[in-house]
Amino acid sequence: MIDLTNFEYAVLTKLLDGKHRFLALLRDQLASCRVSRREFTGAGFYTHLHVDNSLALGDIQLRFGDVVAEINEMPHGAGFVLYIKNGRLSLLEGYGYDDPWPIKITTYTLRYITGEERNWDELKEVLVFATTKEKKNMATIESVTERDDAAMLDELLWTVLWQPFGLPRDMRHLLKREGEEFALLARKNAQLVGGLVAVLSRKGEMEIRHLAVDAHVQGQGIGRSLVAELCRIAENKNCKRIHTIARNTSVAFFRKLGFRISSEKAPSHPIFLKHGITFEIMEK
DSSP: OBOOOHHHHHHHHHHTOSSOHHHHHHHHHHTTOEEEEEEEOSSEEEEEEEOOGGGOOSSOOEEEEEEEEEETTEEEEEEEEEEEETTEEEEEEEEESSSOOOSSOOOEEEEETTBSSOOHHHHHHHHHHHHHHHHHHSOEEEEOOSHHHHHHHHHHHIIIIIGGGTOOTTHHHHTOOSSEEEEEEEEETTEEEEEEEEEEOTTSEEEEEEEEEOGGGTTSSHHHHHHHHHHHHHHHTTOSEEEEEEETTTHHHHHHTTOEEOSSOOOOOHHHHTTTOOEEEEEO
8 A cells, every 4th residue: 555645645544525524524534535546547547545444424425526626737627536435435437628638747737617606506516415324324413502401411321431440420511621512422223332532622622521422322423423523513613733641442432533742742541541431632
C-alpha cells in the first residue's frame, strides 16, 4: 500500500466536502485511506483505494463526480468520478477533455461543475440511495432531549465503561467538566445501543468525555457514527480542536477516524492500570 498524492487527496476532499452525514462518514474513511494501485490510460487515471473493512458502510454501491479541475498542463481541464463499493471508498477516476494526462501537474484549481457552490439538489438525489441503505445497516443518531433518555444513557455508560472495574453508577457526573455539553444517542430497532458525551470549552475546543457501544453490537460502525455526528456539530460550532482521553484499547479506533496522539501527557488511574489500561490524549 502507498499513500495518496497531494493532488489525489485534494480531489477526494473536494468530492467529500459538505454537511451530509454520509459524506462525513466517507471523510472518516479518507483519514486512513491508502492506494493499492494506480493505472494511467494516457487520457486519465484510475487510483484504486483501500479502506479497512471495519469502516465499511454496509452494502452500498454508487458513484458521483461533480468536481472539475483547471490544470496548467491541460488547457481543456479535467473531471473526476468517485466510486463507492461495498460501503467503502473504492476508486478515483480522473479524465481529461481532449488533452493527454500530464506526467506532472504543477498548478491546478478545483471547483464544482456548477461553480464555487455545489448543486446540492442533484447530489442529494444520488446520496438518498446511499442513506436509505445505510439506515438499514446502521443505527440512527439523535441528541438527548428527554430525561428518560438521559437516564438510559447514564446506565449504558456505566454498564460498558465503569461497571467492569467496580466503579460507581454516578461516574459520569463525578467526571463532569464545565462547558456546553452535548449528549448523543444511537438507536437500532428502537433500542439504545450507543452513546457519546462531549463538552465544548470556552477555548472553542470539543472534548469527547465518554463514548460507549453495547457489547452485542460493537464492530457495526455505531461508535464511528456517533463521532461523525459530533464532528459535524463541532464544525458548525467552529471548533478549533476535537480531543479525547482514549484508553489504549480504543487508540486504533480513533486513529481510523483521523485522530492522532497528542504530545500532551495523559492521566493515569491505579484501578485501570491494575487491568492493563493506560490512556493517550488524541486530537484532530
